[in-house]
Amino acid sequence: MKPRRRHWLVVSALLAGGALVVWLARPPEPPTAARPALEPVSVLSAAGGDFARVERPRAFVFPDDHGAHRDFRHEWWYFTGNLHGPEGQPLGYQLTLFRFALAAEPAAQVAGQRSAWATRQVYMGHLALADIGSGRFFPLQRFAREALGLAGAEADPLRVWLYDWEIAGLPGVEHGFRLRAREGGLGVDLELRAEKPPIAQGDAGVSRKGPEPGNASHYYSYTRLATRGTVWLDGQARAVSGASWMDREWGSSALGPDLAGWDWFALQLEDGSELMFYDLRRRGEPRRSPFSSGVWVAPAGRAVTLAPEAVEIEVRAHWTSPRTGVRYPSRWRLAVPELALELDIRPRLADQELDLAVRYWEGAVAVEGERAAGPVSGVGYVELAGYGASP
Amino acid sequence: MNRALARLSRRYLAAHPLQLALAVIGIGLGVAVAVAIAVASESARTAMRLSVEGIAGPVTHRLWGPPQGIDESLYVELRTRHGLSLAAPVLEGFLRRGERTVRVLGVDPLAELEIGRFGFAVGELDGGTSELMTTPGAVALTDATARALEVELGQRFAVEVAGRSRLLTARALFGGSALGAAAEDLLVMDIGAAQELFDQRGRLSWIDLTLEPAELESLGRLLPAGHKLEAVGARSETLESITRGFTLNLRALSLLALAVGALLIYNTLSFSVVQRRGQLGALRALGATRGQVFAMVMGESLGVAAIGTALGIGAGILLAQGLVHLVARTINDLYFVLSVTRLDLDPAVLAQGVALGLGVAVIAAMVPALEAANTRPQLALARSVIEQRSRRLLAWSSMLGLGLLAGGALLLLPEGFVWALAAVLLMMLGCAFLTPLAAAGILVPVERLLRRRFGLGASLAARGVSAALSRTSPAIAALSIAIAAAVGMGVMVESFRATVADWLDYHLQADAYVSVAGRYGTRQSAPLDPGLVARVAAMPGVQGLATWRGVEVDSQFGPSRLSVLGPGPRSRAGYRLLDPGGEAWERFLNGAVLVSESYGRRHGVGAGSDLVLVTASGPRTFAVAGVYFDYGSDRGYVLMERGQYLRHWPDSVISALGIYLEAGAELGPLLDRVHAGAGEDQRIVVRSNRDLREASLRIFDRTFTITRVLQLLAVAVAFVAVASALLAIQLERAREFAILRATGQTPAGLWALVLAQTGLMGLVAGLLALPSGGLLAVLLTDVVSVRSFGWTLHWQVPAGSVLGALGLAVGAALLAAVLPARRLARVPPALALRAE
DSSP: OOOHHHHHHHHHHHHHHHHHHHHHOOOOOOOOOOOBBHHHHHHHSSOOOOOOOSSSSSOOOOOGSSSOOOSSSSEEEEEEEEEEEOOEEEEEEEEEEEESSSSSSSSSOOOOOOOOTOOSSSEEEEEEEETTTEEEEEEEEEESSSSTEEEEEETTTTTEEEEEEEEETTTOOOOOEEEEEEETEEEEEEEEEEOOOOOOOTTEEEOOOOOTTTEEEEEEEEHHHHHHHOOOOTTTEEEEEEEEEEEEEEOOOOOOOOOEEEEEEEEEETSSEEEEEEEETTBSSSSOOOTOOEEEOTTTSSSEEEEEOOOOOEEEEEEEEETTEEHHHHHHEEEEEGEEEEEEEEESSSOEESSSBBBBEEEEEEEEEEEEEEEEEEEEEEEEEEEESOO | HHHHHHHHHHHHHHHOOOHHHHHHHHHHHHHHHHHHHHHHHHHHHHHHHHHHHHOOOOOOOEEETTOOOEEEEHHHHHHHHHHSSSSEEEEEEEEEEEEEEEEEEEEHHHHHHHOOTTTTTTTOOTTHHHHHHHHHTTTEOOOHHHHHHOTTTEEEEEEETTEEEEEEEEEEOOOTTTTTGGTTTTTEEEHHHHHHHHOOOOOOOOEOOOOOOHHHHHHHEEETTOOOOEHHHHHHHHHHHHHHHHHHHHHHHHHHHHHHHHHHHHHHHHHHHHTTTHHHHHHHTTTTHHHHHHHHHHHHHHHHHHOOOOOOHHHHHHHHHHHHHHHHHHHHHHHHOOOOOOOOOHHHHHHHHHHHHHHHHHHHHHHHHHHTTTOOOOSSSOOHHHHHHHHHHHHHHHHHHHHHHHHHHTTTTTTTHHHHHHHHHHHHHHHHHHHHHHHHHHHHHHHHHHHHHHHHHHHHHHHHHHHTTTHHHHHHHHHHHHHHHHHHHHHHHHHHHHHHHHHHHOOOSSSEEESSSSOOOSSBBOOOOOOHHHHHSSSSSEEEEEEEEEEEEETEEEEEEEEEEETTHHHHHHOOBBSOOOSHHHHHHTTEEEEEEHHHHTOOOOOTTTTEEEEEEEEEEEEEEEEOOOSSOOEEHHHHHHHHHHHHHHOOOOOOOEEEEEOOOOHHHHHHHHHHHTTTTTTTTEEHHHHHHHHHHHHHHHHHHHHHHHHHHHHHHHHHHHHHHHHHHHTTHHHHHHHHHTTTTTTTHHHHHHHHHHHHHHHHHHHHHHHHHHHHHHIIIIIIHHHHHHHOOOOOHHHHHHHHHHHHHHHHHHHHHHHHHHHHHOOOHHHHHHHH
């Protein structure tokens, strides 16, 4: 054997061995890309299947209607509020428990053989605290199934819970709630007392979302709930007081395919009035959906329904989330000519985005403006949904 | 190295390609076996760790309850009353699909959303999560598992759970890359569906938790009796410690193969030095320094080893592919369900292989390189001078051999499995160093005998071997060590098998046994239908029943296997005690426990000790009444009487039955009735005493397949060693043979001479292997087995394996001689003479 050939033999043997090792030691396949978060629009626009539908007005009965309506696909107990600490430190909070049915309940349950875990009802909870003074925002979420007492909703006495987060009735108070939710160093323990009775939204409690029959939800609100209690931030308890708003809504299908999302305003003015308006945005269409709607509640409690064309909204600024890249409106001029009301609405904190299983912006806002030529101010919450599913 | 010397080196090796090839193959095989075993056992270890940690994700702790599981209400209480977040309930079970054992994890997809395991990413509420929670029998699996189980997405497929046939539906795929091997043969279900599938309503296998140190303490105080928090890492350590003895055994075997490879390199190099002595002398005379000559020989060795190691690592990885299945099967048979489907090529393991190959080459080359460096700068020394000098070395080598034997014996004094293995290796090395002396001791009288009986021609063969002892003894040593290993392991395995067979004879007292097919759970055996137990007891011809229930409970020594016996008419005879006197059985029936021999040795428990077991109502102390022989598991068992068990654990499940027949009752019809009694619903395994005995021995034999494969590999390496040594010797003696030819010896005569010499070498190696093999057998059977498995074995020396060893040695030697003999006989004498 000539040296040159032998040399070649050695090199090729080493190469073959090396190639084998490299091939066998190749890295595993790359992880599958994380799925983008769901858009609230898609959660609410899926077909209803065999669920009950909202077709006619109903008289709300309390406390029964505070409890779950399992025939419907989804519902929520939605609390938001602007609070302040003992030295006036401003805080915003949101506590929402959602119920979703994964499928319509079967006509008759197969009893006995089923595991206690078997259920079609799922709860999701969102707790968000906005520490406006320090510019920090803390969104949290939880999930549980309605089984074994892990989560559920009972009307009398009122108790809606998800693990140890709980919305309960206040004993001896007809329209009052106690909210308790803690996780890590964050938490709320608040007592809420209604200063005005609940109002039925939309057409006697039926809030239409589109032209098809049944494309609607039952909807009532407590527009002003005097609030006091404790908020925990960084594990530190802080005595707080302020005002909350509660929305209660259930249905089986909410949004038509032509809708891009919604902007929801819930404002509490210092003159004792409140204003709610939801602006249903249409895809590729600058004019809002004719099913957009609102209400103005006079200081004495009288409610005036606002037609879609009664409200002018002009976006004055935008904010782009550094987290998700989604661009949200961030300042508005809202005018209701028939009430001689013109308001400038500004987020109390730009970043109040909840990048959770459902991605949306839900934040405390401050309001300045004029009503009947006199100055008026207030606070409120704004919800912005459908601004971009994936970055 | 000097370039001229390097070229000289290359030329030499190129001129002797066969020698080069043999050395490369020798070191390659040695490295291949070592790497294959290291990779295979490392892969098994990784799979073990992944089966725990792969599915752990961010989980830090696991909450365990009693063996039959945690009551699910504990989870609810921790979640709703104590505000524990990042907690996930799990129900684990096993089912069969065809021949595959499949692990099932029942999880709460909503709890997993928070943890992010199994691809339950936030945002999937509408997808897999909902499917799993609402479709009965829905499972999620990886693409690879779907292929392995021959299942397509959306398809309904049949599986077998505790002997019962069930239908599942593949409803969702998840990316398994984050889980690695843990995702293989894994089905993920909703926990509710899993509870229904395994008939475990109300129970959880464990709760996975992500805890801060502060939470750990406060949670610990909340836990009810019989519950325990365990760090995830600690769990995989527990699994590893269970199989440690087994993997160590494998490593030891692989070192043996490498030792044989080292002898081979030594052999090749020392021969090349002898052959080039003239050349080396000339080099020194021309001005080459000792260092240069030393470096030249060392460089040759390293070059050969580098090629051999590279090839060996490649071959080792290929070999590991096959070996890993054997390792996994053994672990499955003996320890727990483990799916090892991919090789874990840890760079550290491969680096070890490289270091081993090159290191061995350096050590093997040391003596020949020194010898070369010490060549006097004058014309070659006479060959006889070298042999004479090597005879002086003989004394040193023998002293070293004796020293190693003595050192090995000293290593036996401390307790512990690793010391015993080290002792085995040292003593085998000692035997190798004693080989030249022993070979001379055998050859000299043989030579005399041959001369007296057959004359000069015959004694020439013996002279040829003994005169070239410096060359022949490594070959003889290599062969004899390999044969000794074969003998030693053969005796151990035979003794083992005979012991187990004997144990089965008395342990299986009932006439027939009933159990449920397939694996069921990690910590408990599959339940038999209680209705069936009652029906069997009432069958005509049945004298009585023995019942068993296997669970894993916590003890002061960690998880322990508890075997619960409801004694039958002759159960007592099935458990033989190490210390047969006393009232141990009576005490056992009255609340004390017995422990198996391996359990006792492993944990240092015996008659009179106390044992703390964590019962459903917290830790309880049990008296140990005695120790019984058992070869079922090297982890060992704690044996408890059923009534006693029921007092401490609310678990009336029975997982196996032993049926005792009335005198005169017939077995066949009864077995049919039992089968019929089970009905279609649960597939049970009904076996007669004899069938069960045979099935047990089959598992035993399967377990030792891996040992047999290694034995063969060691012999293969030795075969190469012998072939290379013979080739070297015969080539060296080409001139001598040419003279014989020139003086009238026929080619056939030369053939006979060469074959006689190699046969003689083989015979010597075989004879020498008997004492060293015997020593190895004693060490393996009486020391290593007891220390690693905790089993006392009864000696069994198979005459076949002893004669076989001799035959193997001679046969291997003769076979190895064919090539050199053919070559020598073909070379015209004139050419060979001129070559000088």
